[in-house]
Amino acid sequence: LTPSGYSSGSNNPDSAPLKPGDVLTYELTDGKVEFDTTRIAVGTEANVQNFRFMTADTAATRANGNGVVFFPKRRVKTKILSIEPTKVVVLIISMDDENIAAQYRLGPDLPIIVKDTSTVTNNTLPVALKAQINNEAPKTSQHNLTVNGGTLSSNARRAPRGDVVSKYLDQAGNELAPQETVITNGLENAAYTATEKTIAGYELVETPANVTGKVIGNTTIEVIFVYRQLKTFEVKKVWADPIHMLDEVTLHVLANGIETGSPIVLNATNNWKETVTMPVTDMQGNAINYSVTEDTYTNYTASVEGNLTDGFTVTNTYVPTPTPVPVQPTPAPSKPTPKTSDATNVMMYGAVGIGAFCIAALIFIRKFKQSKKTSLKTFERRFFLLTLCKR
Known part of the structure; x- marks a missing residue:
């Protein structure tokens, strides 16, 4: 439906220029046509067409001899505030140039249903329209509409329609970004594809199974993108003894005891520190426990302090190799001196000697x-x- 409505600019002495925030009301008054409410949803955007600009500055524009410049491009966008079979209310949300000195011939770009086709001649239908801006007095006018489309039999069934929206939530169900409309009043079985968003400080957990699909009649399909929070922290190296420093060291970030990401190489070039970004939770929303380890280096010990919030600091201490102590040789044992308890043996040996004598x-x-x-x-x-x- 593209009837003339309110005009704006220097050629409109009856009304101030239209601007974002204005509310326009269009009402069909003669009963010949009605808005197709099954294809129009409250909250969605609708274009309002401007058919021509009138300007005296023909040198600066491409104009015909009468100073009329035609702009087929739609320049005004509105949001549907309410919809009835014979009445629609829209809010102007943007205009290409709200200050241009020109005349706008406006009309909502909305689908209509012709109730009596006998009134259509050569695809043209005269329609009475009442238009109103904000709280000003409404104006009624007669317009010839160009009718396109086909006809339906009296027993025809209206095709079911449905909506598709995208939601962007964290793992706790909190909204991270405004909901977006993928399809409004789409025909049943019409194909759709939802799109994920890039949200600062978060990453997508997984792509929803219904990110692509088909519209379901009389149903609103919700494509829910779930994100988990990311945390950026610093991993740095401190030398307890600056005199004894290695050329570089290799560190590893562990998530619940399992190495994650690439090894971190620290050296003088990166000032012995590196920034790391890791998810705060796992795929199921459970908190991840992070730790940092270092490769083993001879004559060095390493101690690690820190957490995901404050970052991690690895301190290395140089431990010199101890000087070996000389080992003294063990002296050979001396022959034992007979003890008093050996007297019996001496007497025995003496008796044997005397006997032999x-x-x-x-x-x-x-x-x-x-x-x-x-x-x-x-x-x-x-x-x-x-x-x-x-x-």
Whole structure:
């Protein structure tokens, strides 16, 4: 429906120029046509057409001999505030140039239904329209509408229609960005595709299963994009002994004990620190426990302090290798000195010796008896020995 409505600009002495925030009301008064309310939803945008500009500055514009410049492009956008079969109220939300000195011929770009086709001649239908801006007095005018489309039999069934909207929530169900309309009053089975948003400080958990699909009649499909929060923190290196510093060190960020992301290499070039961005929660919305570890380096110990909120600091301490102490050789053990308790053994050895001596003496005496040449003195000496043995 594109009837003339309010005009604005220098050629309109009856009304101030239209501007964003103005409310326009259009009402069909003769009963020949009505708005197709099944295809118009409150809150959606509708174009209001301007058919021509009137300007005296023909040198600066492409104009015909009468100074009329035609702009097929729609320059005014509105939002539907209310809709009835014979009445629609719209709010002007934007205009290409609200200060231009020109005449706007306005009309809502909305679908209508012709109730009696016998009144249509050569695709033209005269319609009475009443228009009103804000609280000013309404104006009624007669317009010839161009009618396009087909006709329906009396028993025709209206095709079901539905809506599709996108929602952007965090894992707790809080809205992160305004809801967006994907399709309004779409025909049943019409294909749709919803689009995710880039939201600062968040990342998409997963793409919804219904991000693409088909419109369901008399139903509003909600495509819910769920995001999880991201946290940016710093990982830095501190040397307890600046004299003993390595050229670089490699650190690892662990999420619930499992390494995540790429290893972090710190050195003098990056001033021994790096910024890391990690999700605060896992896919199920549970908080992630983060920690930092460092590769092992000879003669260095590492201590880690920090958390996801404050960042992590790894401090290295140099531990020199201790000087080895010389080992003295173990002396050979000396022979043990017999103790008092060994007296019994000495006596035994002495008795054996005396016994052997006595046996030798007896053998000698026997040989003496056999020899007659032995002197008395020798005999007495041997006798003494024999007596000693007997004792």
